[in-house]
Amino acid sequence: MSPQRTPEERKQRAEAVRAGCTRFVSGHYPRKPQQVLADLAASTPPDLDADIYGSGSLIADFEAEVAGLFGKEAGLFFPSGTMAQQIALRIWAERSGNPNVAFHPTCHLEVHEEGGYRLLHGLHGELVGDRFRLMTLDDLKAVRIPLGALLIELPQRHLGGMLPAWDELKAMTGWAHDQGLITHLDGARVWECGPFYGRSYAAIAALFDTVYVSFYKILGGIAGAMLLGPEDVIREARVWQRRHGGNLVQMYPFVLSAKRGLDEHLPHMAAYRDRAVAFAAAMSAVDGITILPDPPQTNMFHAFFRADPDALMDAAMDAAEESGIWPLRWVKPAQIPGWCTSEFTIGSAGLDIDPAEVGALFGEIMARVRE
Secondary structure: OOOOOOHHHHHHHHHHHHHHOOEEOOEOOOOOHHHHHHHHHHHOOOOOOOOEOOEOHHHHHHHHHHHHHOOOOEEEEEOOHHHHHHHHHHHHHHHHOOOEEEEOOOOHHHHOOOOHHHHOOOOEEEEOOOOOOOOOHHHHHOOOOOOOEEEEEOOEHHHOOEOOOHHHHHHHHHHHHHOOOEEEEEEOOHHHHHHHHOOOHHHHHOOOOEEEEEOOOOOOOOOOEEEEEOHHHHHHHHHHHHHOOOOOOOOHHHHHHHHHHHHHHHHHHHHHHHHHHHHHHHHHOOOOEEEEOOOOOOOEEEEEEOOOHHHHHHHHHHHHHHHOEEOOOOOEEOOOOOOEEEEEEEOHHHHHOOHHHHHHHHHHHHHHHHO
């Protein structure tokens, strides 16, 4: 039986065990700041000039590159996606005269931003659908207040990376445009959608008036995001960026890191997704583990374990010490009593682990839990 530990003791042990691991089920290989900065320095031309308050070829060329990838007229680099999305919705609300934005109950604006869209911009979020499933066209048609905009997140992070079928996505955005609504894509993880839809990023983005993308998640950048859309909207967003204090004097470390991540990871999204499918299959064969969605639609999925969260983490750390493989990012109680859940996002590190090893590792973890 594992010894009883306080939350702080469990956290400290997890940090120590993770530091001793050489392989990782989720994400990319961890790197210290010195290594990140050294890699950026080694790949940066010595004569490259820094950006200054959002101007200069470094940042302008990258904005144009990403805008072209998504088929949009212009792009604007932001230090954070929270800032980018609130500004985009504020602009559309002022233009339409309607502050009501429809989005899923687990939307980032609602769950992770401390009500910023309401308190800073006077927007109203209309929660549409059930938090435990994807939003549908029927859910939208059931809304009884006039809407100004529709926000859709692709993929739905809190649902394990779920995506609506292409025809359903087209139906929702088409309905919105028929109603005179603006459509905005929360594309923090949109890079991971390409293999599922089998379409270009420009084809996906064509369904939306504006698009936000993140550079620090699966692309592994230091920080940063970009808002993409019509030139006049992006021009207005630059003014709001200054008002938010987001027009930093220099953002070249973020830009260089984002560009490096795009070049390094974008070509491997299909491989990351395929490895996620293989890992999920190996894990679901273990008694007491259920996968959502099954099979994964992107390189992300959620796993549910018939176990107490602390017992699962203790068992996972014991197994990690012996195997050298770090299996879990975090664990929290699930909606069903007696179960807990964790999120998996498969990146470059996962490509170096055989799915059979993952199955055996989680088989060992669950056996320890049952003990």
